Amino acid sequence: MKWLEPWEPVRNFMDEAYLLAWELELALETGPGHPLYQTKAKLIARRFDCDDALYQLEDGRVAMVHLTWIQAQERDPHWPETRIYGSLQAWEQEGLAADHADWLLDQS
Numbered sequence: 001m002k003w004l005e006p007w008e009p010v011r012n013f014m015d016e017a018y019l020l021a022w023e024l025e026l027a028l029e030t031g032p033g034h035p036l037y038q039t040k041a042k043l044i045a046r047r048f049d050c051d052d053a054l055y056q057l058e059d060g061r062v063a064m065v066h067l068t069w070i071q072a073q074e075r076d077p078h079w080p081e082t083r084i085y086g087s088l089q090a091w092e093q094e095g096l097a098a099d100h101a102d103w104l105l106d107q108s
Contacts, residue, residue, distance in 0.1 A: 001092060004100035006049040011042075019043050022053055025067055027078070033077030035084060036063055042090075047099070054091065059086075062091045 003009055010019065022043040030037045039056035041063060055063045066081040074080060085091035 001086060001087065001101050003045065004096055006047045006103045007045050007054070007096060008048055009045045009100065011044055022046070023055075025056065025071065026053070026105075027037070027068060028071060029068060029074050029080045031073040031077060032043070034074070034080075035082055036103050037077075049103070056088070061086055065093065
């Protein structure tokens with residue numbers, strides 16, 4: 001897969017403590033009613049310009065999540081804001097492409 005700005009892969013570049021911090025924050029922020037509540041998720045990429053992260057779910061889906069970094073469970077189950085894609089390829093075609101286009105506009 002070709003990563004486009006502002007996204008960058010993290011699995012081969014960041015240490016385990018970094019990955020674990022992002023994965024634990026997701027687990028802390030999600031509560032009952034959130035689509036990722038009690039779901040095991042592995043950080044695979046993040047945007048370098050904001051707090052959006054991409055997580056691989058056990059069933060093959062991926063979730064793009066905007067973490068709030070409150071280090072506690074969100075009261076509103078709509079947070080952290082999350083969009084789930086059926087696969088990494090679906091996210092690449094929809095999420096990555098749109099984010100890259102928006103990022104390019106912001107750079108000009």
